[in-house]
Amino acid sequence: MKGGNMMTETVFFNPGNSLGNFQDYNEAVRSAKIYRQKHNELEDANVIVVNGKHNDSYDIFLKDHAEKNNDDNEPYTIKKQI
Template sequence: MDEVVFFNPGDSIGNFHDHNEAVKTAQIYKEKQDENKRVLVVHGVDNKNFDIFFADDVISHTNEQQAAQQKNEKPYRISDRI
C-alpha cells in the first residue's frame, strides 16, 4: 500500500526523472547537510518524476490549515526514506 503525503512543491530539494539519481542525490545531500534530518524521495505529482523533501516538511494535521489556506499542497507517494 502506498503512503500518500502532502508537501508544498516549493519546499522540494530537487526534482529528478531517474529514481536512482534521486536516491543518490538525497543520500549525498543528507550526508553533507545534516545526518540527523530524514530525507524522503517521493514519486512526483505527475507520476513521472521523483522529488526530494525533508521529512519535517510533510504537511501534517498541525500545519495543514496554513498550507490549505495557501493552496500549495500537492499529494506525493513515498518511494524511499533516507
C-alpha cells in the same frame, strides 16, 4: 520505513520546498543520500524521495517539511526514506 517492505504513504508538500526534481529514480536517491551526508545536523530528520501525483518525476524533500493538505500543497507518494 527503513529496509524491508514499505507501506504506501501519501504526504503533502509545497512543491517550492523541494530539494531537487529528477526524472530518474536512482539519481534522486543518490542526490538524497549526498544531501543527507552533507547535512549531519539532520540526525533525526529524514530526506525522502517522493513520486509526484502524475508519477512522471521524483522529488526529494525533508520529511519534516510535510504539511497538511490545502490548496497550495500537492500529494506525493513516498518511495524511499533516507
